[in-house]
Amino acid sequence: MSDTMNRHADSAAVVTGGAQGLGLAIATQLVDEGCRRVVLADLNAEKVEASAAELRARGITVKAVALDLTDVASCLGLINTAIRELGTVNVLVNAAALGARDTLVDGTLDQFDRMFATNVRAPYFLMQGFVRHRLAEGGGGAILNIVSNCAHCGQSYLASYSASKGALATLTKNVANAYKFDRIRCNAILPGWMDTPGEDITQRKFHGATDGWLERAEAGQPMKQLAKPYQLACLASFMLAPSAGVMTGALVDYDQQIPGSYPE
Template identity: 30%
Template sequence: MPDNISAPPVGELLRLRERPVLVTGASGGIGAGIAVRLAEAGATVIAHANSHPERLQPVLDACRRHGVAAHGVHGDLSDTAIVEDVLDEIDRTAGTLRGVVNNAGLQPLAPLTSMDVAEFDRVFEVNVRAVFLVTQAMSKRAIAGGVPLSIVNIASIEGEVPAPAHSHYAASKAAVIMHTRAAALELGPSGIRVNVVCPGLIDRPGLEQDWPDGVERWHRAAPLGRLGTPEDVADACLFLLSDAARWITAASLRVDGGVTANQPF
């Protein structure tokens, strides 16, 4: 990589003009917010869902309202063959990927002493194995084609601060954080940047009704005094995918309203 890379104009720093970007787990919540925000920045969005691909339609429609191309793909990305099939489909329909947001994940509740081993394994399959497989497959393709690539993984502040009944989830997100650093170390010489975003508690419909005491504790603990939104996470991903982050790799960016300066759980 050349050492004399010039900085783009400020007005272009966060533009992803027609760059194909894959967002996994994009059928709702954080993933949908990321997909639509990237479309607003000009990206060609490839939105992924594991199952129920029809749930991607509202996300694709919202992306296209920003005047960009948007495509849907689906499949279990913890399966090596499916990953290759999905990437082949993207190559045919959208072109060579320039960015990936590994957002798909599971977050079940289970006490450690009664956790089912199959449930533990499935959390690691989706939260860690799929991240590895997509990163590996995309990196091979980017290196072979000489194409710059930015990968953003979605972990959680629970990768550093665990919550009760989340030992499998917290461990999986800690693994994603370390995998990000290791991948950045190995892939940087090939022009591939790998970073991780660690969200805190992100609002969703019904959250306050489902967990009123937890939401109240969060409001007390967070210096910025509110829950996060999908757009808060999306903007962090946009930054890390963009040329504004061109010399940033192996970074772990907390998006948590400052709550980890306190003790939220």
């Protein structure tokens, strides 16, 4: 049986959305479980460097990269940078995403294109670079895509977001199937409502939330909380570890609301 706290000793990880929230929580969990080589990528250069510095203080190799997910060359370049900095890459976490609002009738072409460029095209080419590298290395490795429970449907004001996450869910299964004989595993977690810095910004920007919104929202949830990044990170770490065995192509719902359920 593997040692849980050392199961990522051989992991060299790239994590997008690594400046804060879920991406940083997953990277931190990997480090807690033995990972000593990490590349954190995020649009916010200042925040991602600060987060990298915190992990670097723990005596590990951490590279911070400012990344615009809408730039395909930058996505492919991130994998090359990681290989150069870490020597190899065998773990990829696509946690970064755009979560803007639009309904079918008020959505614009520009926002639709940005949504798919960020939430689908970027993971596609990040996985392309990763898989090419793993094939050149003889196979093996693990990918985790952070999708969303909205892939099942989503609210009316999440039309293009839900569509993009549905596409990423299908892409996850396609990649898992295509490279299973190369021992490259690809899975996804579909989180529900989460308590993250990005969600606080979203609630205030799009829904007029005021101070105390989180406490009010949590009071109405079945388990009296929103999902926490550090909780989901434990699941993510398992799915990315060799101890996950043959697990691939899995779309794991992570929420207290059950897709397909209805009020009694």
